[in-house]
Amino acid sequence: MNICGRKASRLAKAATFLVILGMLLALANAVLTPKWLTGLYHSTYTVTGFYNEPRKHIDVLFLGSSRIECSVSPLSLWHAHGITSYSLATPLQSPLVSYYYLREALRYQDVQIVVIEPKLLYREQAVDEHEDSYRNTLDYMPLSLNKLRAAADIVSYSQSQTLLSYALPLLRYHSRWSNLTAGDLQLNLVQEHSLKGFVPVYTKLDASAPQDDEESDTLSFTPFGEDYMNRIAALCKEHGVTLVLVQPPDIVWNQGMSSQIDAWAASWDLPFVDYNTPENLAALDLVEETDFFHPSHVNIRGAEKLTAHLGDYLAEHYALPDHRGDPAYSKWDTDYAHYMQQKASRFGLSSS
């Protein structure tokens, strides 16, 4: 073999080796990355389901913490008004994550309204203390400039995390090798979220159980929270997207926060639907014993009430298209029917 031929052969060998290495790295990443499917919240499905939605099909996007995740049912919104929506709210969501998921949503969907929980204004960055709340949403975000920028922002606040570990999660999770279970080997995760990101909770408030909150109520925005909420507001403005602030009901809500959020909303000329005001609470007709499963989280009964009210509000104030009857959206009807079945069976089981 001449020199050129030998060089080409070696180049081909090296390239093949690198391809195999890349494939094995992808496999190791898939196995070692946590599936985030324990407990109530299945953030992985929320994220993979979002990316599996047909492009330009979602008109309303929900962002925020588990309060939003448990409060708004996109399928009920569909059934009542034909509005297509998706909830990308995740447990203890950081406004940093909300911001970058908004950027992603604007890439994939033609979003007209973004509904966000304004309590994110009070969120501390806590990138290391609550690393899980960042990882469980970013781990399954496909590699993109937005993901890298989100990771770079996180790393800038972190004492221990690296940018590379977001591109190659194996570097973060490698020590899980000793705790792997059969579930970790399940690589073809469900790609759809049939409830469009909604987490229905069928339990009721247990007054005797100790209730913890993720943060103490405070009367000052954090610089971190305000910075990212300002970015979100600016991005919506830039893209001509309507931003609506919706704060779900909270039994122990500090009314001082409502005034502060009102002021911030006014500064951006944003509507604020506060479900902690006496009027809105009365309109929802929530019953503490049956409509909450936690002092700051409604269960499915509360969620249905809140979704119905919010749907009326959105339909009344914004000219959102009604997609019912459109064959391109027929799957929404199927998903709604499944949701009804699931609800019926769960209520049947717990009909007490």
Next chain:
Amino acid sequence: MPFTSFAFILFLAIVVTVYYVTPKRWQWVILLVASYVFYLFAGARFVPYLVFTTLTTYGAAIRLDRINKQYNAQLQSPAHELPREDRKVLKIAAERRKKRVLTLVLLLNFGLLAFVKYFNFIGDNINALLADLGAGAAAPQLGLLLPLGISFYTFQSMGYIIDVYRGKYEPERNPAKLALFISFFPQMVQGPIGRYDALAPQLAAPHSFDYERAKQGIQLIIWGYFKKLVIADRAAIFVDQVITYYTAYTGLYIPIAIILYAVQIYTDFSGGIDIATGAAQILGIDLAANFRRPYFAQTIAEYWRRWHITLGAWMRDYLYYPLALSKGLARIGKWLRKKVNNRFGVLFPALMAEAVVFLVIGIWHGPAWKYIAYGIYYGLLIVLGMLLQPLSEKATAALHIKTDCFSWRLWRVLRTFALTCFGRYLTRAPNLGDSYQMMKLTVTEFNPGILLDGSLYTLGLDAKNIRLLFAAILVLLVVSILQEKGYHIREKLQEQNLVFQWAIMLAGIFAVLIFGTYGSGYDATKFIYELF
């Protein structure tokens, strides 16, 4: 930029790419720039130390050469043919001038090393002594930070200047090339301590990319990471836990931790050297070997010929021989031969030289009494070994012990390993008092039950990690045995089918990536967030 960082791998990849696309005559410049960039990552404040050593070494070497040339010119000039006596005077004068230059440069550089490394240690001891005498603290404490690799590059450059002084080779006339010899980045952090005649020509020579060589270099780097991240850093978790709280972990815990520490320090140091050697190999440069399976040594003297070989060789050439062959020690030896004992007299210069060498090795290891004790310990072992050798041979013969068999060699290997482990009590404990306590607690408590009741799994490494550690040590042992039998593993690997070669390389890469001890770890309990 630690070797174990991604930044280093990226840095190496960039350097290798730029190096091989640069015209060959300028490749050495790329290495020099890369070396200084590497050093800048450690901290710009350390660069002046490196520049100081480079400039003083360069200036001294040129000055030594000028003295030699002047002397030769005076001798060879036919117009000034000198009588023998005058020639002798000229020679003595030249030697004296050379010695003055050498002494000055040695004092400057070893003085700088001693200053940054030992100033606070000496000050501490003076203050402690004054406190004992009832006086207040007198010696100030300086916030000195040890420049990266100063112990290594100082020894490397001083070895060069001594060789120039001895006329072993001509001095380097290009200061930038000398700067590269002193700062070559792969060996900057922890050696090996290179010799000018072996390393400098390679650094200056043009290199074409060699696929097979690069592949072998990468394999060596992976092996180095395996030793460092899979074995050393994992063993360190166990060792640190036991030694930090040794009063709680008495009896067998301590010798187990010490044996693991022996493994840890070997795999840590030799792993780093493998990474350095592999990196240099990709660049077409061979570094000196620094380890040759030291725990297979049958005597302590042999152990030191296998452990940190380049430091041992440096000590042999620049300290041991000058001392052992010095006129003063020869005179004392002669006197002892007549007055005390012939054999002792013959051995005396070597014994004294060994004792001094190991004292210096101890001091070189760090500014603490425990390292000085460590040096004295090995000095004593070597001296006693030399003195008692005839007695040992007689006893072996009298007891009809077979010495040409595996069991005898195994016994000697285990004995030597045990002696080195004893030395680790001195260096791993925080100080000499703790060393003594650890030794005492090793023998005053008897708790073999910990080997069976799972207690060993509670010291930072769970059962799976302990098993993994032992499996990795077993891999190291098998590889070491094969190497000891003369089996060149990487060369043998080249002879195998491509699929097998790739399988081994991929296994190595993933062993490091998955089983390596790095990052902040994964705490499942911290990551299970239920409600919000």
